[in-house]
Amino acid sequence: MTATGEPALDRSVLRRVFGTFATGVTVVTVGGGEPHGMTANSFTAVSLDPPLLLVCVEHDAVMHEALVAAGRFAVSVLAAGHGPVARYFADRRRPLGGEQFVSVDVHPGEHTGAPLIDGALAHFECALWNAYDGGDHTIFIGRLLDARCGEDDAALLFHRGRLSPADRDPSGVAA
Ligand SMILES: Cc1cc2nc3c(=O)[nH]c(=O)nc-3n(C[C@H](O)[C@H](O)[C@H](O)COP(=O)(O)O)c2cc1C
Numbered sequence: 327m328t329a330t331g332e333p334a335l336d337r338s339v340l341r342r343v344f345g346t347f348a349t350g351v352t353v354v355t356v357g358g359g360e361p362h363g364m365t366a367n368s369f370t371a372v373s374l375d376p377p378l379l380l381v382c383v384e385h386d387a388v389m390h391e392a393l394v395a396a397g398r399f400a401v402s403v404l405a406a407g408h409g410p411v412a413r414y415f416a417d418r419r420r421p422l423g424g425e426q427f428v429s430v431d432v433h434p435g436e437h438t439g440a441p442l443i444d445g446a447l448a449h450f451e452c453a454l455w456n457a458y459d460g461g462d463h464t465i466f467i468g469r470l471l472d473a474r475c476g477e478d479d480a481a482l483l484f485h486r487g488r489l490s491p492a493d494r495d496p497s498g499v500a501a
Pocket residue numbers: 351363364365366367368369382383384386387388389390412413415416417418463484499500501
């Protein structure tokens with residue numbers, strides 16, 4: 327039990343249970359002097375009028391401060407062949423700033439300057455519209471400045487801690 331009398335739920339159990347919900351995979355990016363990218367599967371379409379989407383970012387993530395500072399961000403929806411890209415932007419050992427994009431094929435978003443992943447299924451560019459408390463994450467709502475379909479390809483999926491297709495790492499990845 328927690329101090330408030332609610333049942334305590336184990337983190338690893340929660341991860342496993344949440345992980346039964348299959349999702350796509352995105353890379354959230356910001357531009358400017360200190361560009362940054364982060365793999366995220368919390369992406370959700372929210373509203374058509376006004377056009378809104380959301381992404382949840384952990385407080386501890388570098389992306390949290392970067393997104394607030396930039397005030398604009400982009401989301402690239404990853405294609406089936408983007409497994410290595412998803413792993414890379416989920417790896418805290420990658421370099422920071424512009425250097426982290428040297429090994430990835432990207433082009434700048436017209437409205438945000440944020441790097442967009444080449445070959446993605448879709449690109450969204452947003453202005454930060456609102457932010458809500460989401461426990462150890464913040465729920466960032468973006469108002470769309472642009473939304474485009476990219477490649478007409480299969481999606482990269484995330485289910486039970488594994489990327490598919492072609493998740494070659496048997497240990498899976500931690501979201
Ligand atoms: C498939 C997948 C989905 C993820 N989704 C999210 C997410 O929605 N929000 C989040 O804060 N972290 C998510 N993560 C974890 C971050 O990508 C990871 O912690 C990253 O290293 C944080 O980067 P940063 O601290 O450099 O910004 C996900 C990881 C994976 C592998």
